[in-house]
Amino acid sequence: MLNRVVLVGRLTRDPELRYTPNGVAVANFTLAVNRPFTNQQGDREADFINIVVWRRQAENAANFLKKGSLAGVDGRVQTRSYENNQGQKVFVTEVMAESVQFLEPKNGGQGGGNFGGPSRDNNDYQGQNQNRNQNQGRKSDFSNFDDDPFASDGKPIDISDDDLPF
Amino acid sequence: MLNRVVLVGRLTRDPELRYTPNGVAVANFTLAVNRPFTNQQGDREADFINIVVWRRQAENAANFLKKGSLAGVDGRVQTRSYENNQGQKVFVTEVMAESVQFLEPKNGGQGGGNFGGPSRDNNDYQGQNQNRNQNQGRKSDFSNFDDDPFASDGKPIDISDDDLPF
Amino acid sequence: MLNRVVLVGRLTRDPELRYTPNGVAVANFTLAVNRPFTNQQGDREADFINIVVWRRQAENAANFLKKGSLAGVDGRVQTRSYENNQGQKVFVTEVMAESVQFLEPKNGGQGGGNFGGPSRDNNDYQGQNQNRNQNQGRKSDFSNFDDDPFASDGKPIDISDDDLPF
Amino acid sequence: MLNRVVLVGRLTRDPELRYTPNGVAVANFTLAVNRPFTNQQGDREADFINIVVWRRQAENAANFLKKGSLAGVDGRVQTRSYENNQGQKVFVTEVMAESVQFLEPKNGGQGGGNFGGPSRDNNDYQGQNQNRNQNQGRKSDFSNFDDDPFASDGKPIDISDDDLPF
DNA sequence: TTTT
DNA sequence: TTTT
Numbered sequence: 043m044l045n046r047v048v049l050v051g052r053l054t055r056d057p058e059l060r061y062t063p064n065g066v067a068v069a070n071f072t073l074a075v076n077r078p079f080t081n082q083q084g085d086r087e088a089d090f091i092n093i094v095v096w097r098r099q100a101e102n103a104a105n106f107l108k109k110g111s112l113a114g115v116d117g118r119v120q121t122r123s124y125e126n127n128q129g130q131k132v133f134v135t136e137v138m139a140e141s142v143q144f145l146e147p148k149n150g151g152q153g154g155g156n157f158g159g160p161s162r163d164n165n166d167y168q169g170q171n172q173n174r175n176q177n178q179g180r181k182s183d184f185s186n187f188d189d190d191p192f193a194s195d196g197k198p199i200d201i202s203d204d205d206l207p208f
Numbered sequence: 209m210l211n212r213v214v215l216v217g218r219l220t221r222d223p224e225l226r227y228t229p230n231g232v233a234v235a236n237f238t239l240a241v242n243r244p245f246t247n248q249q250g251d252r253e254a255d256f257i258n259i260v261v262w263r264r265q266a267e268n269a270a271n272f273l274k275k276g277s278l279a280g281v282d283g284r285v286q287t288r289s290y291e292n293n294q295g296q297k298v299f300v301t302e303v304m305a306e307s308v309q310f311l312e313p314k315n316g317g318q319g320g321g322n323f324g325g326p327s328r329d330n331n332d333y334q335g336q337n338q339n340r341n342q343n344q345g346r347k348s349d350f351s352n353f354d355d356d357p358f359a360s361d362g363k364p365i366d367i368s369d370d371d372l373p374f
Numbered sequence: 375m376l377n378r379v380v381l382v383g384r385l386t387r388d389p390e391l392r393y394t395p396n397g398v399a400v401a402n403f404t405l406a407v408n409r410p411f412t413n414q415q416g417d418r419e420a421d422f423i424n425i426v427v428w429r430r431q432a433e434n435a436a437n438f439l440k441k442g443s444l445a446g447v448d449g450r451v452q453t454r455s456y457e458n459n460q461g462q463k464v465f466v467t468e469v470m471a472e473s474v475q476f477l478e479p480k481n482g483g484q485g486g487g488n489f490g491g492p493s494r495d496n497n498d499y500q501g502q503n504q505n506r507n508q509n510q511g512r513k514s515d516f517s518n519f520d521d522d523p524f525a526s527d528g529k530p531i532d533i534s535d536d537d538l539p540f
Numbered sequence: 541m542l543n544r545v546v547l548v549g550r551l552t553r554d555p556e557l558r559y560t561p562n563g564v565a566v567a568n569f570t571l572a573v574n575r576p577f578t579n580q581q582g583d584r585e586a587d588f589i590n591i592v593v594w595r596r597q598a599e600n601a602a603n604f605l606k607k608g609s610l611a612g613v614d615g616r617v618q619t620r621s622y623e624n625n626q627g628q629k630v631f632v633t634e635v636m637a638e639s640v641q642f643l644e645p646k647n648g649g650q651g652g653g654n655f656g657g658p659s660r661d662n663n664d665y666q667g668q669n670q671n672r673n674q675n676q677g678r679k680s681d682f683s684n685f686d687d688d689p690f691a692s693d694g695k696p697i698d699i700s701d702d703d704l705p706f
Numbered sequence: 707t708t709t710t
Numbered sequence: 711t712t713t714t
Contacts, residue, residue, distance in 0.1 A: 043215075043216045043217050043241045043242045043244075043446075043475060044214055044215060044216035044217075044241070044280070044380060044382075044446045044448055044473075044475055044542075045214075045215055045216075045217075045241045045243075045255065046213065046214045046215075046378060046380050046448055047212065047213045047285060048210055048211075048212045048376055048378050048546040049209075049210060049211055049212075049285070050209045050210035050211075050376075050548065050612055050641060050643070051209050051210075051211075075209045075210070075211045075285075076209045077211075078209075078639060089211065089284075089285055089286050089287045090287050091285050091287060091301065092301070112643070114210070114375075114376045114548055114612075116376055116378055118255075119213060119215070119241075119255055119257050119285070119303070120255050121255045121256050121257060131707090133707090135257065135258070135301035135302070136301070137285070141376075141576060143375060143376055143548060145548070145610070145643055147645055209612075209641060210376075210546055210548075210612045210614055210639075210641055212544060212546050212614055214380040214448075214542060214544050216382065216446055216475060216477070216542075217709070217710095218708095218709035218710055219708095219709065220707080220708040220709045221707085221708070221709085238707085238708065238709085239709080240708060240709035240710080241709090242709085242710080244473065254708080254709070254710095256707085256708055256709085275708095275709075276709060276710065277709090278477070278709090278710080280382055280446075280541075280542045282542055282544055307410060307542075309382060309541060309542055311382070311444070311477055313479055375547075375548045375549050375573045375574045375576075376546055376547060376548035376549075376573070376612070377546075377547055377548075377549075377573045377575075377587065378545070378546045378547075379544065379545045379617060380542055380543075380544045381541075381542060381543055381544075381617070382541045382542035382543075383541050383542075383543075407541045407542070407543045407617075408541045409543075410541075421543065421616075421617055421618050421619045422619050423543075423617050423619060423633065424633070446542070450587075451545060451547070451573075451587060451589050451617070451635070452587050453587045453588050453589060463711090465711090467589065467590070467633035467634070468633070469617070549713070549714095550713035550714055551712095551713065552711085552712040552713045553711085553712070553713085570711085570712065570713085571713080572712060572713035572714080573713090574713085574714080586712080586713070586714095588711090588712055588713085607712095607713075608713060608714065609713090610713090610714080
């Protein structure tokens with residue numbers, strides 16, 4: 043069933059990176075998303091939405107995002123519950139990010155790096171594209187960067203899993 | 209900042225309709241949205257997402273949706289907090305629905321009624337469309353229904369606020 | 375960069391299924407999505423949005439959807455261009471569906487079957503879920519169907535790739 | 541019926557601002573949205589998506605966005621057709637933006653201004669919020685940056701129609 | 707506290 | 711006809 047969320051906001055704190063017993067990376071952070079309207083007192087409020095990311099993207103988030111970073115998230119709303127130390131059931135609603143976009147420019151550059159997206163799917167998608175885009179020939183040229191995924195000239199960079207040194 | 213959620217799922221209970229002291233209608237319900245994947249035990253889980261709707265749409269939801277109804281929601285993620293009777297701060301994340309779509313067929317019909325969308329905006333949008341669509345002339349012909357908003361021939365129907373008898 | 379579309383509408387024609395030279399399935403169909411407002415003449419118009427689906431989901435679409443079916447789509451907006459027989463460049467905008475949801479009830483049932491979602495990812499997601507949901511234990515039970523993926527009792531069914539007999 | 545698009549990308553040219561005979565502002569621009577995957581040649585392609593905005597937001601777009609600007613769009617997919625000078629029917633698919641977010645930082649600032657959202661609705665929403673958020677009182681505190689589009693007291697700023705000097 |  |  044359809045379940046889709048897209049958010050753009052700022053991290054309220056540095057991402058927390060952890061590993062499951064099986065060694066899978068998970069990162070948590072909170073996105074403050076300003077509301078497009080003001081409340082009765084004329085103040086602009088924000089929603090504070092908890093984000094969870096897994097695997098490579100969790101590590102990317104931990105490496106590239108920090109408190110205050112502007113980020114975009116594309117994912118799903120998920121709910122779970124647990125019992126707290128008082129034995130009460132606590133219900134949690136959070137966003138499971140399938141892709142995280144880094145929107146903060148670096149070094150006065152024009153910003154807009156992006157990481158995330160399915161890693162294994164990559165090949166599937168390429169296969170698809172190979173067929174659909176044969177008449178297209180339009181490409182963007184994010185060329186010539188090596189180890190440092192953020193070029194010093196401030197150009198926007200899309201960081202796919204394959205480009206990253208981890 | 210961008211904050212958009214789209215869900216399709218089933219109501220876990222009848223909507224609860226209330227009125228604020230100022231007489232504004234608010235409805236609450238929970239949408240069970242089945243996950244597209246199964247867990248390690250091979251079970252398909254669901255997310256249980258709390259929805260809030262306001263005003264006319266709240267009343268429409270109360271009138272047209274019930275436990276088990278298939279519904280679509282387009283809205284925003286919102287968070288708030290309150291203090292419970294033990295003096296603990298409880299954080300709540302819910303979806304403020306801007307439009308609710310009724311996806312349950314009625315009377316063996318082919319379903320797909322839709323209500324919601326901005327009521328006041330309607331005129332604005334019409335003004336826009338009047339200009340943009342002058343070359344279009346394509347319309348959908350879900351015609352000829354009168355009082356019963358769900359035509360007996362099972363044709364899909366969009367129920368705008370203006371069509372509804374309240 | 376973020377690119378997300380979610381649609382619910384009805385097929386204007388049966389899906390067209392084709393195969394690329396490499397044997398990859400592609401299906402095309404058009405979704406008529408009624409606008410939530412009426413035009414100046416009081417008519418409700420619709421948008422006719424071209425959808426492309428790949429691989430297993432293309433075959434599912436061809437098998438389970440037909441003209442008039444109510445369907446949901448979660449995907450991306452894509453553009454491409456080609457040269458027509460008059461040598462003119464034609465620009466095309468369509469939606470590449472990543473998941474397609476079947477919203478048409480069968481046999482007077484309460485509808486809401488869903489197919490699609492990443493096939494290979496399935497395992498990744500399960501791995502994730504195995505960790506996140508250990509306190510959850512909530513499951514939905516789509517049990518006991520065999521060859522015909524649509525149970526005769528009209529229960530809603532999520533058709534994952536693995537469940538399908540192809 | 542559900543129809544929702546969210547995009548983040550860069551303008552390929554300055555927005556074109558026009559006025560209808562009735563004096564309603566309309567702006568058009570194209571958003572280049574880089575794909576999250578590379579094609580078979582290893583090139584990263586982009587989708588070039590045409591955006592239409594109306595009224596105040598059209599004027600805001602014309603004033604605040606230019607070729608190369610990073611922008612977010614929340615809107616609907618719309619289709620229309622017209623007859624070209626050769627008498628051929630041309631089909632057009634574009635995104636009608638309901639809100640446009642300015643994501644380009646100004647003068648090395650921390651970026652993320654946002655304009656758009658319904659103007660008339662503002663009051664409606666406030667009325668709603670007045671009731672829902674009485675327990676909230678949380679505001680976001682992105683403090684200590686000055687340069688301009690961000691107020692000196694560090695308050696987060698969404699540029700709503702009312703705040704703008706036109 | 708969960709739907710089909 | 712495309713952005714960074």
